[in-house]
Amino acid sequence: MLRLVDGPIDVRELERAVAHPGAGAVLCFQGTTRDSFEGKGVLHLEYEAFAPMALAELERIAAEARARFPGSRLAVAHRVGRVEVGEASVVIAVSAPHRDEAYQASRFAIDALKARVPIWKKEWYADGSQWKANAESRGGDG
């Protein structure tokens, strides 16, 4: 299950999507919205996606995770639109035969997402707003 969601993410639904009898671990990562950036108050966030490519890239990441961590399953939901402070902007549910693969697959998925999936984040402050790039983002040479 890979989706872009304009509204709160149903965490339990993602966990159910990856749970299966062969799994020895189900792990759920939630990336949540911080209320500050370098001491500056963040009021809320806004996410934008190139939806067809974002979903295709998530599918590639899921396939790579399955290949690296046999027996693992991955479900990802990412918000688009306005996200309030404290809400989850991304949820990654992973299941695997053993906990070690589950932790590794979860880490792999969030790192790959931040580097490769065409989604953008704008932080809104009391005195303006700014698009914020990930340090992990693939660099362009245009």
Next chain:
Amino acid sequence: MRETDPVDGVLLPAGEAGGVPIRLLLFAGLRERRGTGEEWLLVRPGTTPRALYAQLFPDRGEGRIPVLFAVDQQWTDGAAPLREGQELALIPPLGGG
């Protein structure tokens, strides 16, 4: 178009013969800077994504944004000329997660 001069004369006036129609998608700061996220443009034959990006978003002194290119939703290095009807997405640095 001169290969070595990417900034000069990439866009054609509407109605001028010989232009290559392409669909341009912009996101985040690039979309805001241009004022639209989606448009059709007529470009000179031979125009590459790199050249079009340089033309549409000249360096205003704050440095170039290092974009990625996707043509018809496939990642590319932006060096191959655009063909009629193709969709070019200019992808600024990512912020998901």
